[in-house]
Amino acid sequence: MSGVSVIRSALIFFMPNDCLIPTQRVQVSFSRKLFSCRAKFDSEIDDGSVNLKVVSPALLTAEKEEAKAVLTLFLKKQGLSNAIAARTINKSDLFINHLLLRLHLIHKSRYLVGRELTTLEIRDALNPYLESLFEEHGTHLVHAVENFPNRSIKEKTTTTVPVLNSTIDTKKLRAVSRVSELGPTGKLRPQILYLMEHGLKLEQIKEITRKFPAFAYYSLEGKIKPVIEFFLDLGVPKSDIPIILNKRPQLCGISLTENLKPTMLFLETLGVDKKQWAKVIYRFPALLTYSKQKVETTTGFLYEMGISEESVGKILTRCPHIISYSVEEKLRPTAEYFHSLGVDVAVLLYRSPQTFGLSIEGNLKPVTQFFLERGYSMEDVGTMISRYGALYTFSLAENIVPKWDFFLTMEYSKSELIKFPQYFGYSLEGRIKPRYAIMKKSGVMLLLNQLLTLSDTDFDTALKKKMNKLLPKN
Numbered sequence: 001m002s003g004v005s006v007i008r009s010a011l012i013f014f015m016p017n018d019c020l021i022p023t024q025r026v027q028v029s030f031s032r033k034l035f036s037c038r039a040k041f042d043s044e045i046d047d048g049s050v051n052l053k054v055v056s057p058a059l060l061t062a063e064k065e066e067a068k069a070v071l072t073l074f075l076k077k078q079g080l081s082n083a084i085a086a087r088t089i090n091k092s093d094l095f096i097n098h099l100l101l102r103l104h105l106i107h108k109s110r111y112l113v114g115r116e117l118t119t120l121e122i123r124d125a126l127n128p129y130l131e132s133l134f135e136e137h138g139t140h141l142v143h144a145v146e147n148f149p150n151r152s153i154k155e156k157t158t159t160t161v162p163v164l165n166s167t168i169d170t171k172k173l174r175a176v177s178r179v180s181e182l183g184p185t186g187k188l189r190p191q192i193l194y195l196m197e198h199g200l201k202l203e204q205i206k207e208i209t210r211k212f213p214a215f216a217y218y219s220l221e222g223k224i225k226p227v228i229e230f231f232l233d234l235g236v237p238k239s240d241i242p243i244i245l246n247k248r249p250q251l252c253g254i255s256l257t258e259n260l261k262p263t264m265l266f267l268e269t270l271g272v273d274k275k276q277w278a279k280v281i282y283r284f285p286a287l288l289t290y291s292k293q294k295v296e297t298t299t300g301f302l303y304e305m306g307i308s309e310e311s312v313g314k315i316l317t318r319c320p321h322i323i324s325y326s327v328e329e330k331l332r333p334t335a336e337y338f339h340s341l342g343v344d345v346a347v348l349l350y351r352s353p354q355t356f357g358l359s360i361e362g363n364l365k366p367v368t369q370f371f372l373e374r375g376y377s378m379e380d381v382g383t384m385i386s387r388y389g390a391l392y393t394f395s396l397a398e399n400i401v402p403k404w405d406f407f408l409t410m411e412y413s414k415s416e417l418i419k420f421p422q423y424f425g426y427s428l429e430g431r432i433k434p435r436y437a438i439m440k441k442s443g444v445m446l447l448l449n450q451l452l453t454l455s456d457t458d459f460d461t462a463l464k465k466k467m468n469k470l471l472p473k474n
Contacts, residue, residue: 060100061171062253065214066122067099069250071145074130077326078141088142095148099126119253120263124291175213176206191220198228200242208249215249224252227260235278248285263288270299271313272320284320294323301327305335306346319353331356337364342382352389367392370400380418388421403428410436412448420449435459442467 068089075085089096106125107117117125137144179192180202187193188202195205209216218224228241236244245252254260267287268274280287302312315322325331334356335345349356358364371381385391394400403424407417417423426432435451438459444466454462 059217061175062214062217063100063103063117063122064096065171065175065212066119066250066253067096067103067126069212069214070123070126071096071099071130074127074134075142077324077329078134079329080142084142088146091146092148095145098148099129102126102129118255118259119250119289120255120259120291123289127291172210172213175209175216178216179206179209189220191218191224194220194225194228195245198241199238200245204242204246208246212249214253218252226256227252227254230256230260231278231281234281236281237278240278240282244281244285248289250289251285254289260288263290263292266292267295267316270295270316271309273313273317276317280317280320284324287316287320287323290323297327298323298325298331301331302349305349307349311350315350315353321357322353325357333360334358334364338385341368341385342379343386347386348389352393355389355392358392364392366396367394367400370396370404374404375414376418383418384421388425391421391424394424400424403432406432411445416448420447420452423448423452426452439463444470 071092072085072089075088076082080088103117103122103125107121133144134141178189181189183189188196192202192205196202200208205215231241231244232238251260264272264274264277272280299312299316302315303309307315322331335349337360338345338348368378368381371384372378376384406428407423423432431452439446439451442463444463446462446466450459450462
C-alpha cells in the first residue's frame with residue numbers, strides 16, 4: 001500500500017459518504033509548511049509500517065474526540081470564546097483527521113503492539129505542532145485550520161470542499177446511545193454500572209458524554225476503575241467523584257503509572273501539599289492533565305515575579321487554576337497592569353492568584369475606572385487592591401455599585417474604603433445593612449472594619465463600650 005493510499009483510506013474511514021458541494025469561504029494564503037506534512041506522511045508511511053485499518057473503529061472514534069478536545073483547549077488558550085472554538089472544530093474535520101495521521105506516525109510503534117495512547121500522550125504529541133502553526137499563522141490560525149488542506153485560494157471564491165455527512169451531532173448521539181445500550185444479560189455496560197455505583201446518575205453520564213464523546217469508549221478495568229479507586233485512596237469523598245468527572249472526564253483516559261502519578265510527584269516537588277490532593281483535584285481536576293512543560297512555564301513566571309518556592313507550592317495548592325492561565329497572554333500582561341497601579345505583584349499573586357485570570361479590558365480596567373471616577377487616585381486604587389486582591393473579582397453591576405450606593409448613606413468618609421476595601425466582600429443584605437441599622441439605633445459609630453469583621457458577641461460588646469462612654473459621669 002502506498003503512502004497516498006494509506007492517507008486516502010484513513011479519510012474514507014472518517015468520511016464514508018463524502019460529497020462535494022460548492023462553498024463560499026473566506027480564506028488566507030498559507031505557507032507550504034502547514035501542508036508539507038502531507039508529503040512527509042506519504043514518504044514516511046510508504047513502507048506500510050503504519051496502517052490505520054489495524055486500529056479499531058471505537059478507538060479511532062475516541063482518539064478523534066481526544067484530538068478535538070486538544071484543539072479546542074488550544075484555541076481557547078489563544079483567546080477564542082467557547083462558541084468560536086466550537087464553531088471552528090465543527091468546520092475542521094479534515095484538519096482533525098490530519099492530526100490523527102500525525103499522531104499515528106509519531107506513535108506508530110505503540111499501535112503495532114496494540115497499545116492504546118493516553119490522553120496526556122495524545123496532548124503532548126499534538127500541542128507542540130499546534131504551537132508551531134500558531135507561531136507561523138498567528139491570528140490567521142483559525143482560517144488555516146478550517147481551510148485545511150487548501151493552500152492558496154482567493155478571497156470569497158467558490159471552491160469545492162469535502163463535507164462529512166455524519167456530523168459531530170450524529171457522533172455525539174452515537175456515543176450517548178452507547179451509554180444506554182444493554183448487554184447480553186439485559187443490563188447496562190459494566191463501566192456505566194460502576195459509575196452509577198459511585199454516584200453518577202445515568203443522565204449525568206450522558207451529559208458528560210455529550211461534552212466528551214470519547215468517555216463512552218473508556219474501558220472499566222483499563223481506565224475508569226483504576227483512576228476512581230486511586231482518587232478514593234487519596235481521600236476524595238465518593239460524593240465528589242461525579243463533580244470531578246463532570247469537570248474533567250479526560251482523567252479516565254490517563255495512565256496511572258505513566259502519567260497521573262508522575263505528574264503528581266512532579267507537582268509535589270514544586271510544593272503542592274500531598275495531604276491536600278483531594279481538595280486540589282476537586283478544585284481543578286484539569287491540573288493533572290497539563291504537561292510538565294506547561295507547569296514549569298507557569299511556575300517559572302511565579303519565580304520571576306519574586307515568589308518563593310514555598311509560596312509557589314501554596315499558590316498551586318490553593319488555586320491550581322493558575323496553571324491554566326497563559327503566561328504571555330494572561331499572567332504577564334495582568335502583572336504589568338497591576339504594577340502600573342503601584343501594586344506589589346508578588347504579594348497580590350500570593351493573596352489572590354485568581355485575580356490574574358480576569359480580563360484586563362473586561363474586568364480590571366472597568367473597576368479601576370469606577371473608583372477613579374468617584375474621586376479616588378490611582379495610588380488609592382493600588383492600595384485598595386493590595387489590601388484586598390479579591391476586589392477585582394466582583395461584578396460591578398451586581399456587587400460593587402449597589403454596595404457603593406449604600407456606602408454613601410453610611411456617614412463614613414471615602415477614605416474608610418481605602419483602609420478597608422474588604423467592605424465589598426460582605427453581603428449587603430445579610431451583613432452590611434443589618435449591622436449598620438443596629439449601630440445607628442445605638443447612636444454610636446464604629447470603624448468600618450469593626451462594623452463588619454467582629455463576631456455577633458464582640459460586635460455587641462463594642463457597641464456597649466461606645467455607648468457607655470457617652471453616658472454622663474457621676
